[in-house]
Amino acid sequence: xxxxxRQQPVGAKEAAIRDFAEQAEYGQRAKLGVEGLLVGxxxxxxxxxxxxxxxxxxxxxxxxIFNDSQARLIHLAFALFLAFAxxxxxxxxxxxxxxxxxxxxFGAVAVCLYGLVFYDDLVRRAxxxxxxxxxxxxxxxxxxxxxxxxxMGPFLVAVAVIFLLYSYFGRAMPEVxxxxxxxxxxxxxxxxxxxxxxxxxxxxxxxxFVFVYVLFGTMFNKAGAGHYIxxxxxxxxxxxxxxxxxxxxVSSGLNGLIxxxxxxxxxxxxxxxxxxxxxxxxSGIKAGAVETSASINGQIMPPVMGxxxxxxxxxxxxxxxDVVRHAFLPAAISYVSLFYIVxxxxxxxxxxxxxxxxxxxAKALLLRYGLGISGSLMVLGSIYYLVxxxxxxxxxxxxxxxxxxxGALYLTxxxxxxxxxxxPPENPDGALAALPQGWEVARSxxxxxxxxxxxxxxxxxxxxSPGLAAFWATVSVMAILVTQEPLKRLLRRERGLxxxxxxxxxxxxxxxxxxxxxxxxxxxxTATAGIVVGTVTLTGLGLMMTDAVGLLSGGNIYxxxxxxxxxxxxxxxxxxxxxxxxxxxxxxxxxxxxxxxEAGVAIPLIGVHLFVFYFGIMADSTPPVGLGAYAAAAISxxxxxxxxxxxxxxxxxxxILAFVLVFNPELLLIGxxxxxxxxxxxxxxxxxxxxxxxxxxxxxxxxxxxxxxxxLLFVSVALIYPAGWLDLLYEKYDALPPSALMREAEAAPADxxxxxxxxxxxxxxxxxxxxxxxxxxxxxxxxxxxxxxxxHVSTGxxxxxxxxxxxxxxxxxxxxxxxxxxxxxxxxxQRPSPGFVxxxxxxxxxxxxxxxxxxxxxxxxxFPFRRKPxxxxxxxxx
Numbered sequence: 001x002x003x004x005x006r007q008q009p010v011g012a013k014e015a016a017i018r019d020f021a022e023q024a025e026y027g028q029r030a031k032l033g034v035e036g037l038l039v040g041x042x043x044x045x046x047x048x049x050x051x052x053x054x055x056x057x058x059x060x061x062x063x064x065i066f067n068d069s070q071a072r073l074i075h076l077a078f079a080l081f082l083a084f085a086x087x088x089x090x091x092x093x094x095x096x097x098x099x100x101x102x103x104x105x106f107g108a109v110a111v112c113l114y115g116l117v118f119y120d121d122l123v124r125r126a127x128x129x130x131x132x133x134x135x136x137x138x139x140x141x142x143x144x145x146x147x148x149x150x151x152m153g154p155f156l157v158a159v160a161v162i163f164l165l166y167s168y169f170g171r172a173m174p175e176v177x178x179x180x181x182x183x184x185x186x187x188x189x190x191x192x193x194x195x196x197x198x199x200x201x202x203x204x205x206x207x208x209f210v211f212v213y214v215l216f217g218t219m220f221n222k223a224g225a226g227h228y229i230x231x232x233x234x235x236x237x238x239x240x241x242x243x244x245x246x247x248x249x250v251s252s253g254l255n256g257l258i259x260x261x262x263x264x265x266x267x268x269x270x271x272x273x274x275x276x277x278x279x280x281x282x283s284g285i286k287a288g289a290v291e292t293s294a295s296i297n298g299q300i301m302p303p304v305m306g307x308x309x310x311x312x313x314x315x316x317x318x319x320x321x322d323v324v325r326h327a328f329l330p331a332a333i334s335y336v337s338l339f340y341i342v343x344x345x346x347x348x349x350x351x352x353x354x355x356x357x358x359x360x361x362a363k364a365l366l367l368r369y370g371l372g373i374s375g376s377l378m379v380l381g382s383i384y385y386l387v388x389x390x391x392x393x394x395x396x397x398x399x400x401x402x403x404x405x406x407g408a409l410y411l412t413x414x415x416x417x418x419x420x421x422x423x424p425p426e427n428p429d430g431a432l433a434a435l436p437q438g439w440e441v442a443r444s445x446x447x448x449x450x451x452x453x454x455x456x457x458x459x460x461x462x463x464x465s466p467g468l469a470a471f472w473a474t475v476s477v478m479a480i481l482v483t484q485e486p487l488k489r490l491l492r493r494e495r496g497l498x499x500x501x502x503x504x505x506x507x508x509x510x511x512x513x514x515x516x517x518x519x520x521x522x523x524x525x526t527a528t529a530g531i532v533v534g535t536v537t538l539t540g541l542g543l544m545m546t547d548a549v550g551l552l553s554g555g556n557i558y559x560x561x562x563x564x565x566x567x568x569x570x571x572x573x574x575x576x577x578x579x580x581x582x583x584x585x586x587x588x589x590x591x592x593x594x595x596x597x598e599a600g601v602a603i604p605l606i607g608v609h610l611f612v613f614y615f616g617i618m619a620d621s622t623p624p625v626g627l628g629a630y631a632a633a634a635i636s637x638x639x640x641x642x643x644x645x646x647x648x649x650x651x652x653x654x655x656i657l658a659f660v661l662v663f664n665p666e667l668l669l670i671g672x673x674x675x676x677x678x679x680x681x682x683x684x685x686x687x688x689x690x691x692x693x694x695x696x697x698x699x700x701x702x703x704x705x706x707x708x709x710x711x712l713l714f715v716s717v718a719l720i721y722p723a724g725w726l727d728l729l730y731e732k733y734d735a736l737p738p739s740a741l742m743r744e745a746e747a748a749p750a751d752x753x754x755x756x757x758x759x760x761x762x763x764x765x766x767x768x769x770x771x772x773x774x775x776x777x778x779x780x781x782x783x784x785x786x787x788x789x790x791x792h793v794s795t796g797x798x799x800x801x802x803x804x805x806x807x808x809x810x811x812x813x814x815x816x817x818x819x820x821x822x823x824x825x826x827x828x829x830q831r832p833s834p835g836f837v838x839x840x841x842x843x844x845x846x847x848x849x850x851x852x853x854x855x856x857x858x859x860x861x862x863f864p865f866r867r868k869p870x871x872x873x874x875x876x877x878x
Contacts, residue, residue, distance in 0.1 A: 046082070072207050115136070129188075141191060151521050205311045238353075242343055244273050249294045253294065270291040280353075287632075295628055455472075458472055522578055526582065557601060571619070572616050577619075691716040702855045718841035733828060734826065738800040746782040758802070774811070
């Protein structure tokens with residue numbers, strides 16, 4: 001992979017940057033001749049297979065039904081073939097596919113098809129493999145490792161090999177990590193022939209969920225959504241101070257809703273925004289850092305979240321809609337604070353708006369935007385109740401009626417779009433004489449909102465499975481791709497309908513091919529990460545890691561978190577985000593929960609997983625390796641290292657937020673008792689992050705004095721985590737006897753958490769004590785709410801004991817086991833409200849504000865602090 005020359009002419013440099021991104025995303029053989037047709041055909045077949053597998057069609061026609069294990073074999077077969085076709089073994093064979101790569105590719109397919117063809121035989125002789133089974137398993141592991149090396153470099157492969165060696169040489173390990181060692185036969189069987197290794201949970205998530213979501217994002221971008229988002233952000237934000245930087249933040253965040261790739265996000269929007277940022281006076285380093293930070297944070301934006309959200313579903317044991325709900329507020333906080341950072345940078349550098357618009361009266365602006373927003377909300381509300389009415393009134397015919405309604409909405413939105421000119425093409429090097437009009441841009445792409453509405457409706461409202469929801473959303477995008485241009489020409493009474501229809505069909509095929517190529521790296525990363533997960537289950541490494549990390553940290557939960565963050569950042573230098581999350585989450589997430597329990601802190605499992613994920617994405621901007629920063633530096637013409645360092649400074653807010661998520665579950669919308677409570681938490685936490693940004697930049701209204709920075713840091717912590725200060729003075733919980741379990745479970749609010757202490761004996765015969773935060777779900781009796789977490793208990797006269805832990809449930813993820821006794825139930829203690837901490841923080845903030853206002857220039861002061869200008873004696877009448 002070659003890094004683009006920053007001294008190239010503008011047009012050539014843009015092409016080189018796109019080639020660099022293609023090489024990083026899809027492999028170095030991004031462009032092939034005739035051989036590329038076969039590669040494209042295979043990629044097209046992969047996408048069609050995944051759509052078929054995710055759809056209800058196999059069950060409608062009773063044909064082509066594959067179980068999860070069979071689908072994973074087919075999924076990996078496609079990924080291996082494409083990896084050997086588009087990723088060369090050496091740099092010499094970039095423009096062609098040598099014969100040995102064809103042989104290896106077809107051999108990899110044969111290895112996977114062996115498991116598919118002889119699936120029933122392998123199931124019958126499970127635990128007793130024959131020699132051919134073991135030979136195929138060994139070849140399969142080697143092929144997966146080689147394909148991963150070609151596609152993503154040697155780092156992830158080295159990690160997987162280390163874990164394989166650990167499985168075999170367990171007796172030679174230090175005592176704290178020692179195990180009896182596994183034979184070669186046992187390793188091969190566990191890693192390839194079982195569903196706990198390569199074909200385990202990570203590859204299963206890639207097969208069932210991730211592929212179709214990546215395909216949806218690719219097709220949606222192909223339909224023009226990325227350009228629409230960019231133009232919309234430019235229209236509404238371009239006239240502000242630091243407008244291009246704010247456009248980068250907002251457009252990258254919206255692109256993150258549909259794209260899981262930070263590098264693609266940097267290139268797609270950075271080619272346009274970075275030159276505009278430099279043109280307004282921002283340095284190239286800061287412009288590249290802003291784009292890098294915005295694009296990387298796009299991966300924390302639900303629903304895609306760099307494909308990690310779907311794997312979190314499997315690891316945390318909660319529905320996908322709950323993962324999205326927990327991740328939404330932290331993502332919003334991170335983006336609002338980044339938006340504020342670029343605003344402060346614009347004030348520091350005294351950057352003027354890029355284009356001056358006619359200033360309208362405030363009343364007219366409020367009326368215009370108020371009518372637009374309220375009208376949009378009314379339309380969305382009407383659609384919501386219309387769809388609910390259709391589902392209740394038409395029964396089995398509801399899907400057909402809904403399809404007709406969606407078609408009518410699409411035609412209506414498209415007719416509105418056809419009355420406006422198409423959006424201008426991107427021209428990053430041309431002068432921007434005037435900004436596009438906001439509502440005109442919005443109306444020109446209203447039909448592009450339909451796939452998003454379909455996706456959100458299927459996921460959140462009717463709660464379809466993630467794969468099925470993405471299937472319907474992808475089908476809607478494909479329909480738009482095929483029909484939008486012909487229908488626009490028809491509505492505008494233009495010619496060329498057949499050509500427009502052909503172009504739409506061609507765009508669908510190109511999107512299917514591109515989506516499959518996007519997935520090669522993700523599929524191989526999840527397969528190779530499965531080797532690590534398989535080693536953990538084979539050797540019991542997870543339990544040993546708890547002892548080892550506890551010994552190194554002395555049981556200090558803060559040191560454990562710092563250690564986990566460092567490991568995640570280091571792994572992120574050479575491992576893709578999704579694989580990084582799988583590796584660290586499988587090893588460290590249970591350790592953090594366990595050691596937190598020993599320290600008396602009930603840590604939500606989703607908080608730990610988001611902590612790991614956040615630090616994993618930050619590795620993309622951390623020097624010395626960070627492809628996002630390298631791509632942004634190539635566009636800006638600055639040093640990649642200095643760009644990465646500046647992006648890391650901007651990313652400090654995400655790092656602090658990740659730590660807070662572990663200890664403050666309210667940011668995850670856990671324990672929120674009312675709408676007003678949720679709004680108070682959201683506003684206070686956003687304000688806290690804004691003040692943290694002002695402290696780290698050493699600038700708020702003016703440059704900070706040292707004591708102002710200290711006060712702003714205190715205020716930020718108080719607003720983000722007010723309960724932390726109360727914990728220093730008051731007990732957090734009141735301990736109740738075990739007999740109170742059912743009463744407290746029934747009395748708790750809907751979707752609340754119940755903190756319970758368990759005690760029992762581990763497999764090794766040691767006494768364990770675990771503090772767990774149980775998910776109770778909707779209101780019901782105590783037993784039903786405990787069962788929502790997968791826990792069943794028996795209550796006796798003297799003790800309460802766990803009788804059953806449902807497999808793969810939330811309770812199982814917390815390492816609770818049958819036979820454990822409940823020794824205590826905890827209820828929130830009566831103590832002062834966090835509002836007192838808010839009041840103290842606001843008083844201190846007011847003091848800093850008053851101090852800084854006095855140093856502002858008179859014309860820049862807020863209205864209450866402005867002084868009337870002194871009369872000029874020369875102008876006074878005698």
